[in-house]
Amino acid sequence: MVVNKKRTVHASVKDERLVKMRRNQMIRGAVALFKQKGFHRTTTREIAQAAGFSIGTLYEYIRTKEDVLYLVCDSIYDQVRERLQGMDVDKGTLESLKLGIAHYFKIMDEMQDEVLVMYQEAKSLSKDALPYVLKKELEMVGMFETIIRRCIDNGELVMDDEHIDLLSHNIFVQGQMWGFRRWALAKNYTIDDYIKVQTDLLFTGIEQYQTQL
Amino acid sequence: MVVNKKRTVHASVKDERLVKMRRNQMIRGAVALFKQKGFHRTTTREIAQAAGFSIGTLYEYIRTKEDVLYLVCDSIYDQVRERLQGMDVDKGTLESLKLGIAHYFKIMDEMQDEVLVMYQEAKSLSKDALPYVLKKELEMVGMFETIIRRCIDNGELVMDDEHIDLLSHNIFVQGQMWGFRRWALAKNYTIDDYIKVQTDLLFTGIEQYQTQL
Amino acid sequence: MVVNKKRTVHASVKDERLVKMRRNQMIRGAVALFKQKGFHRTTTREIAQAAGFSIGTLYEYIRTKEDVLYLVCDSIYDQVRERLQGMDVDKGTLESLKLGIAHYFKIMDEMQDEVLVMYQEAKSLSKDALPYVLKKELEMVGMFETIIRRCIDNGELVMDDEHIDLLSHNIFVQGQMWGFRRWALAKNYTIDDYIKVQTDLLFTGIEQYQTQL
Amino acid sequence: MVVNKKRTVHASVKDERLVKMRRNQMIRGAVALFKQKGFHRTTTREIAQAAGFSIGTLYEYIRTKEDVLYLVCDSIYDQVRERLQGMDVDKGTLESLKLGIAHYFKIMDEMQDEVLVMYQEAKSLSKDALPYVLKKELEMVGMFETIIRRCIDNGELVMDDEHIDLLSHNIFVQGQMWGFRRWALAKNYTIDDYIKVQTDLLFTGIEQYQTQL
DNA sequence: GATGAATGAGAATTCATTCAT
DNA sequence: TATGAATGAATTCTCATTCAT
Numbered sequence A, B, C, D: 001m002v003v004n005k006k007r008t009v010h011a012s013v014k015d016e017r018l019v020k021m022r023r024n025q026m027i028r029g030a031v032a033l034f035k036q037k038g039f040h041r042t043t044t045r046e047i048a049q050a051a052g053f054s055i056g057t058l059y060e061y062i063r064t065k066e067d068v069l070y071l072v073c074d075s076i077y078d079q080v081r082e083r084l085q086g087m088d089v090d091k092g093t094l095e096s097l098k099l100g101i102a103h104y105f106k107i108m109d110e111m112q113d114e115v116l117v118m119y120q121e122a123k124s125l126s127k128d129a130l131p132y133v134l135k136k137e138l139e140m141v142g143m144f145e146t147i148i149r150r151c152i153d154n155g156e157l158v159m160d161d162e163h164i165d166l167l168s169h170n171i172f173v174q175g176q177m178w179g180f181r182r183w184a185l186a187k188n189y190t191i192d193d194y195i196k197v198q199t200d201l202l203f204t205g206i207e208q209y210q211t212q213l
Numbered sequence E: 001g002a003t004g005a006a007t008g009a010g011a012a013t014t015c016a017t018t019c020a021t
Numbered sequence F: 001t002a003t004g005a006a007t008g009a010a011t012t013c014t015c016a017t018t019c020a021t
Helices: A016-041 A044-051 A055-061 A065-084 A094-110 A112-124 A130-153 A161-180 A191-204 B016-041 B044-051 B055-061 B065-084 B094-110 B112-124 B130-153 B161-180 B191-204 C016-041 C044-051 C055-061 C065-084 C094-110 C112-124 C130-153 C161-180 C191-204 D016-041 D044-051 D055-061 D065-084 D094-110 D112-124 D130-153 D161-180 D191-204
Strands: none
Touching: A016 A044, A016 A055, A016 A065, A016 A112, A016 B112, A044 A055, A044 A065, A065 A094, A065 A112, A065 A130, A094 A112, A094 A130, A094 A161, A094 A191, A112 A130, A112 A161, A112 B016, A112 B112, A130 A161, A161 A191, A161 B161, A161 B191, A191 B161, B016 B044, B016 B055, B016 B065, B016 B112, B044 B055, B044 B065, B065 B094, B065 B112, B065 B130, B094 B112, B094 B130, B094 B161, B094 B191, B112 B130, B112 B161, B130 B161, B161 B191, C016 C044, C016 C055, C016 C065, C016 C112, C016 D112, C044 C055, C044 C065, C065 C094, C065 C112, C065 C130, C094 C112, C094 C130, C094 C161, C094 C191, C112 C130, C112 C161, C112 D016, C112 D112, C130 C161, C161 C191, C161 D161, C161 D191, C191 D161, D016 D044, D016 D055, D016 D065, D016 D112, D044 D055, D044 D065, D065 D094, D065 D112, D065 D130, D094 D112, D094 D130, D094 D161, D094 D191, D112 D130, D112 D161, D130 D161, D161 D191
């Protein structure tokens, strides 16, 4: 899998360890604020404060406010991907696909704040930064595609490219959907319900609910 | 069906016909701008200019910038819902459900600008206005639910409430998805491809693609 | 004489009369401030305040702080040039050249604040604006050149181009010198002394002070 | 001749040799930067970097940014004065005056960067430091005065104090003028042309170009 | 002596909103 | 009703200076 070359954000501070640490503080603070008020309504001073340092220090580690957003999105994707590694991609059984979906949905549930932020604010990234983030998304979609293709290789499924591709997207979006439509879903489902029902629909298809009149 | 009581936006001008006309100009201009630069990066002056009148006049028809966003979202939902009326909700066959989905996806395709705007900017609505918009969304989800329930009433399907509800949400989200993931989907699908493949997956379910080893 | 095409500074306000008036207020205030603290140490808020309006209003009439500097320089040159029109350029006698010099030096004396500002701050203009100002300077140098050439046409002088050119520059610089070396000159000379002695040196030349040993 | 008592700039570092060395590095870097962007647009970090050490170290050798400007101006004057020492001040002939002027103009040509910086930025010195620099300027003007007076003592010239004083200033300013009006002069003159024509005008005077009609 | 991370006052600029005409 | 000039709070970003290591 081709790995996305990192888009670097300029820091005035040289100590790499320090940069990493400060940026983590920054990201943690920013996620909380972005979730609460959105990127545009959050000020750089608030970000600095939430991160626990001064506005001047903030700007030692980034160049523009948008850099914060990029770092946040980048970090979230990395976290999601990292956690997704636990998934067994190679088994090649429908069961393992189900498990993968469940695993992914759980992650989306646990990282709901982050996912929501990234989901809603990524569009504010500049034309410059957006592609990096979108590429990461495609990589994640690709993980589901890989699982599905393993099933096909294994003789468990027969499916053409278009269906594979869209199915992967659907799974990916349904994971995010648990975050961005929580306002509507959380009334009726726990995450486990959601996983169960969503998996049912995904695997069984409407026609299976057909009655023979 | 409980109809959403309209949340009114205050206008200084009395002539209702005039208010409606001016607001339509405003909405048209705003949609174009919001799509291009987002709500936050669009200024009230730009909205006024795009609408064809002065900033002073703009404020004769709204109270705050957020009112414009509300009017935009409100109007988009109304348009979508209006166009959705053509759907035959009562037939109660799987075929009519398929047609309904296709119809809805087509609308989403034709109104992609508006849908994208509403989809990305609605979150900027105040806690005050958001519920009105969300309620409209639920109404639209409800339309699919209705169609599905007709099928059940008709003996074409057997499905419990949870599955019905989530299926409706899925259909709704997949319609929006054609708008907000266009960057990834448009490379591989026309809207007709999208409708076909999406319908396949929705109706058939993964297990139908299973081979008997 | 080729006239410099005006470099325009953008104003949001449309009423041209108002723009002219507000800019004059602005220029008056800015000259005083620039003289006292220089361009860089003067803030836009101070300029607005000195002009008698708010910072927001200031920015209705300019786009950047540098625009103020340009307007100031531009205006000063225009004033100098306008006042210089009174000079009789066409007479073509050495006497009229003397009168022209005296006239110019007097103007430099009366406009000492403005001249100093323009003289010291013009270099802060962007690469974009500087040429316009420099061109105006050359126009003024050209006025002296014209006077001198009239004398030559008139048969009062014989002088080649290089000498004419540099003589014009010298006169021009000596006028400014009364402004920018006031700290050294004002101790020993009134403006009338300055005119007299400077004219002596210019017309007579060192060698005329030679004694025949 | 009364010598200017040095205004000292505080250094935390004790080793005088080191202080001198570091400050020379600093001045060299600063002159280049000031020429390019002016004093105000140059940051202390840039100065430190250009000097080859850290911002912290910079502040071991100065107290404020303005100290750098003072050191720069001071150093430039010292250099000019030192190079001017080669001039034969005592000969007391018009020829030696001419040579002195040519020598001075050549120095101004060779040190054009430095002269321009000092010329344009000296005004940014505080009320505190400015007098020291101005005094140095007067000393240099005084060198020309001395030469002229020698000529008078020698019986080569007859001239009163006012004329002597202003003539010295004129010579001094014309030297600087080669630097600050280079944009206009360099098109038509080499430094040698400039020396020749300027000397002609200075010695001969306009009236000598008079024709007998 | 040297370093460079931290600081926060200060600066330019924007823009939603008002209100007199 | 329509206009658009005026306002100033709010925002991003910079940079001289300090001080712990």
